Each structure stands twice: as C-alpha cells, then as structure tokens.
Amino acid sequence: MHGAPSVTCPVGRSSLGGGLLLAAWAAGASTWGLWLAQAGWGWRPAVGLLALAGAAAAAWAWWRGQPADELAWDGQRWLLGGGEQGRLAVALDLQVLLLVRWDGEAGRRWLWLERGGQPHRWAAVRRAVYSPAVPQAPGAAPSARP
Numbered sequence: 001m002h003g004a005p006s007v008t009c010p011v012g013r014s015s016l017g018g019g020l021l022l023a024a025w026a027a028g029a030s031t032w033g034l035w036l037a038q039a040g041w042g043w044r045p046a047v048g049l050l051a052l053a054g055a056a057a058a059a060w061a062w063w064r065g066q067p068a069d070e071l072a073w074d075g076q077r078w079l080l081g082g083g084e085q086g087r088l089a090v091a092l093d094l095q096v097l098l099l100v101r102w103d104g105e106a107g108r109r110w111l112w113l114e115r116g117g118q119p120h121r122w123a124a125v126r127r128a129v130y131s132p133a134v135p136q137a138p139g140a141a142p143s144a145r146p
Contacts, residue, residue: 004131006075007124012068014112016097021059028052071111073128080104088129096122098129
C-alpha cells in the first residue's frame with residue numbers, strides 16, 4: 001500500500017481560525033448576557049464576566065502568538081520548520097480548515113492548516129494528514145513514490 005506523497009503546507013495565524021475563536025467567545029458572551037438578564041447582577045455574574053474577559057485575553061494572545069512556519073510531510077514523518085520531527089493529530093476538521101495538535105521534540109503546539117494558503121496542494125495535505133507513515137526497514141533510505 002502506498003502512503004501519501006511528500007507535501008509542504010504553511011502554518012500560522014488563520015483568519016478562519018480566529019473567526020472560530022471569536023464566534024466561540026461571542027456564544028459565551030451571549031450566554032453570560034442571558035444569565036445576567038435572568039439572575040441580575042451579583043457576585044456570580046461578576047465572576048462570569050471576569051472569566052469571559054480572561055478567556056478573550058487568552059484566546060487573543062494565543063491567536064496573535066501563532067508563528068508562521070512550514071509543515072512538511074516526506075512520506076515517513078512530519079517536520080515543522082524544516083527540522084523538528086513530530087506527530088500530528090487532527091482536533092478539528094472543517095474541510096477547508098484543520099486544527100491539528102503537533103507533538104514535537106520541543107513540546108506540544110496547536111497549528112492551523114488552511115486551504116486558502118495553497119489551494120492547489122490542499123487535497124495532498126489532507127491525504128498526508130490522514131495517511132499513516134509507511135514503515136521502512138531499519139537503516140533504509142526513504143523510497144521514491146511512483
């Protein structure tokens with residue numbers, strides 16, 4: 001059985017991903033507003049407002065801190081930034097946007113993969129994300145794919 005061919009994909013801050021974070025925060029803010037309308041002001045809604053503000057600040061800082069990099073699949077392994085090896089696990093698949101968990105040598109990171117970056121390579125990226133690595137004999141060089 002053949003695995004997915006080699007492919008590279010830019011990763012980094014995603015406007016679609018940022019929109020999803022904003023939508024999730026807006027849903028929380030709306031829920032808090034309904035809670036406030038029903039319960040009235042008190043210490044519990046105040047704590048909820050602090051949590052809502054903290055969630056907004058954390059999401060904003062996380063999204064702004066997403067570094068631009070390149071993710072590469074060579075048919076055997078994933079490489080981030082040209083050198084760090086790791087594993088990917090899909091956390092969210094929206095067909096045009098993937099949120100993946102990167103478990104690499106430098107630790108865990110969350111990465112956005114977006115179709116808009118390179119639409120002509122998107123199908124190959126998706127195949128690689130869902131394709132298992134092809135096992136090789138110890139010491140063997142990576143084989144060329146037909």
